[in-house]
Amino acid sequence: MIVVCDASPLIFLAKLGRLELIRLLPTDRVVVLQCVKDEVLGERASFRERVALTSFLASVETASFSECGLGSKTLSASDRTTLTYAVKHRADLLLADERLLRRIAKEEGIPTIGTLGLLMLAVEKGALSAVEARADLDRAVASHGFRISAELYREVIAALGI
Structure with a gap:
């Protein structure tokens, strides 16, 4: 089972000190795109969040992928890229909070779960x-x-x- 992670749940789970909850998902493969990794480790993250995220991200697969052909233009480039990756790689689950992203993923046949x-x-x-x-x-x-x-x-x- 492949779980693709969008930025928002990673950010909120890091803020709450609950990144380990992702391990409750029935998966053997968690994928975080490089653009998502860059976003969550950006300057807005606190030191504590960066430490938690860096540790978590070291334990999952990072994928370099830049195609963002799917989704609404109102979604961020990162959201569109994550969605495109999830569809192209037949992800079993998308970890995302953004309502529009979740709706489009569902239309594309990808189940979602959020924070x-x-x-x-x-x-x-x-x-x-x-x-x-x-x-x-x-x-x-x-x-x-x-x-x-x-x-x-x-x-x-x-x-x-x-």
């Missing part, structure tokens, strides 16, 4: 308690700029049973 899905999977697998997942969600929203609708927030909290 919220990983938090919920962690609860399901016993890696996090529901309380820990909610605390991470609240911290992501309040401190790290994670955007989520009030309706989706309520749905996630209800699904966590808290």
